[in-house]
Amino acid sequence: MKNTAIISGASQGIGLALAQKLLAEGYTVIGTSRNGKIDAINNPNFHAVALDLSSEESIQKASAEIFQKCDTVDMLINNAGIGPDLNSLAPERATFDKTFAFNVMGTVFFTEALLSKIKKEGKIINVSSKMSSMGVCNTSGSTAYLILRES
Ligand SMILES: NC(=O)c1ccc[n+]([C@@H]2O[C@H](COP(=O)([O-])OP(=O)(O)OC[C@H]3O[C@@H](n4cnc5c(N)ncnc54)[C@H](OP(=O)(O)O)[C@@H]3O)[C@@H](O)[C@H]2O)c1
Structure with missing residues (x-):
């Protein structure tokens, strides 16, 4: 039986590239996007x-759909992430709320919803950013993204 991977945010960027790579390696891949369409694959x-990670209802709906498509999961890649304050210097409540609701709570509760399907020896991979490294990051902008991508 083929290994199964779930990748959040697979419609473009890093998530799309990861989906293409794992498919080439023989995985069955379930990829998410907000409108449920990924025409590139x-x-x-x-x-x-x-899947909309900012909506609890969407998380529950997506996990129910995933449960119908696979019995077990070998790899969950929490790739979807946003940075709505990427170029702003001052912290703003609205972008903190959005970033926290999506990058932190959305990722945690999506993972929680899938936990029972993830094999004991399976992997959960959370994509972060070098911006969260005090040693590497040399920008003073993006306060919410920078803090909340801390791993
Ligand atoms: N790009 C970089 O330079 C970089 C550097 C370091 C770390 N990262 C991290 O790497 C990850 C991927 O980055 P990327 O640049 O490849 O991202 P991206 O191109 O902006 O793609 C983001 C993905 O997330 C999905 N998405 C957006 N809003 C969503 C929501 N509310 N709920 C669920 N999915 C949503 C998008 O799908 P739809 O729009 O189709 O819904 C898309 O597939 C992120 O976690 C980011 O923080 C990126």
Whole structure:
């Protein structure tokens, strides 16, 4: 039986590249996007699922759909992440709320919803950023993203 990977935010960027890589390695991949469409991949082993990490209802709906598509999960890649304050210097409540609701709470509760399907020897990979490293990061902007991508 093929290994199964779930990748949040697989419609573009790093998530799309990871989905293509794992498909090439023989995985069955379930990738998410907010509208549930990922036209860039045309592969019978790929399934797109709608997920908005800022919505508890969407998380529950997406996990129910994933449960119908696979019995067990070998790898969950929490890739989806936003940085709404990437170029601002001062912290703002609205961007903190958005970043926290999505990058932190959304990721935690999506993972929690899938835990029972993830094999004991399975992997949960959380994509972070070098911006969270005090040693590497040399920007003073993006307060919410920088703090909340801390690993
Ligand atoms: N790019 C970089 O330079 C960089 C550097 C360091 C770390 N990272 C981290 O790497 C990860 C991927 O970055 P990226 O640049 O490849 O991202 P990206 O190109 O902006 O793609 C973000 C993905 O997240 C999905 N998404 C957006 N809002 C969402 C929501 N509310 N709920 C669920 N999914 C949502 C998008 O799908 P739809 O819009 O189709 O819904 C898209 O597939 C992020 O965690 C980021 O913090 C990126």
